[in-house]
């Protein structure tokens with residue numbers, strides 16, 4: 001799933017391409033992509049894009065008049081920019097096999113594709129920022145949060161570090177890939193409970209969050225070389241542990257380990273992160289599985305109940321995190 005670094009680079013390119021341009025129309029190839037009823041997509045036609053921004057793992061297109069379109073790429077959604085060909089009479093073709101949508105502008109079309117059979121990418125329209133924020137409250141921005149705000153978010157609920165880092169209500173834009181990289185950088189175990197962290201460990205973690213996300217954003221920006229990013233993936237050759245099961249840890253050489261979940265896995269280095277302990281150990285492994293973040297769909301249902309980080313938290317942590 002594209003996380004903060006990938007979404008940031010997408011947003012920067014989209015700002016360059018779309019800011020100040022009028023949306024002509026939106027063509028939906030899949031009726032399931034659009035998950036909202038009001039306002040209609042037609043109400044955005046002829047309106048100027050004034051800004052493109054990241055909100056959590058979503059890309060938000062802001063239009064003149066205040067309307068917003070929020071796009072979540074989920075795991076396999078990808079964007080492509082096709083500049084208009086001079087003199088062309090037909091609009092840019094939406095790929096038959098995996099195309100979901102085209103946002104047409106006079107100078108080109110933004111295409112959305114999603115590989116695989118599970119179509120999860122989602123587009124929602126909002127009349128204004130308040131309604132968007134109400135539907136999708138997000139946690140603290142990891143690159144901007146003060147040390148106190150970061151610590152408060154981390155300590156607001158007692159979960160494994162892996163789950164808290166990837167909980168969009170707590171932290172904005174961090175998912176499975178970069179949480180593995182961050183925990184490896186911080187030399188912290190994915191199963192450490194947040195309530196047990198010392199102030200020093202939280203500061204180490206915050207530094208790792210900023211370091212990993214900033215470095216990767218820079219690398220991805222350089223890789224795209226000012227062009228539209230076409231190589232978005234959760235698995236990068238330069239990652240230390242994510243997707244590196246069995247490969248040597250770049251710091252100590254120990255083989256990277258994993259804990260499998262329903263659809264993905266957590267990777268870690270036992271020497272660097274868990275005092276040599278293998279989390280395949282039944283109790284620890286069970287702890288992380290039990291505390292594994294819910295799917296985003298489940299998370300969004302939960303969001304309806306927990307509108308903001310500051311809202312009183314009930315016992316949902318104990319009840320909603322049961323394994324399926």
Ligand SMILES: [Zn+2]
Pocket residue numbers: 249250251252253254269270271272273
């Ligand atoms: Zn290591």
